[in-house]
């Protein structure tokens with residue numbers, strides 16, 4: 001199913017922070033703090049300086065990205081508009097709709113990117129070629 005999703009649907013969400021002198025906790029519940037059911041969690045770490053991750057879109061998968069440590073930039077592209085979002089706090093999450101191209105770059109040393117995903121891993125859900133992405137969004 002094709003969707004018309006734009007970079008403007010990809011928004012920063014402030015996440016709950018339970019503040020404590022001994023340290024903070026952020027707890028996330030499906031369909032409450034995140035606008036989908038969490039089916040999978042993965043994280044990026046030990047990213048060498050200068051690396052670019054992502055470089056794909058998903059046909060169906062939605063995601064929430066959190067900089068659990070350090071910082072990085074997310075470039076979003078819906079085929080018409082682009083925007084760059086910097087993530088640098090564990091209590092902010094970037095929601096990314098399906099059908100939006102994303103690249104992750106400018107990772108700080110020691111950065112950890114947690115990805116909460118709405119789908120199990122499926123290579124069929126990926127669009128890894130930008131030309132294919134352009135065709136995909138124009139077909140809808």
Ligand code: TYD
Nearest residue numbers: 040041042044052053054055056120121122
């Ligand atoms: P990929 O999603 O392309 O990484 P990134 O977007 O961070 O650059 O995944 C990299 C590799 O890891 C690819 O071969 C698929 C594999 N992989 C899994 O097997 N399971 C997963 O849940 C994820 C996210 C990736």
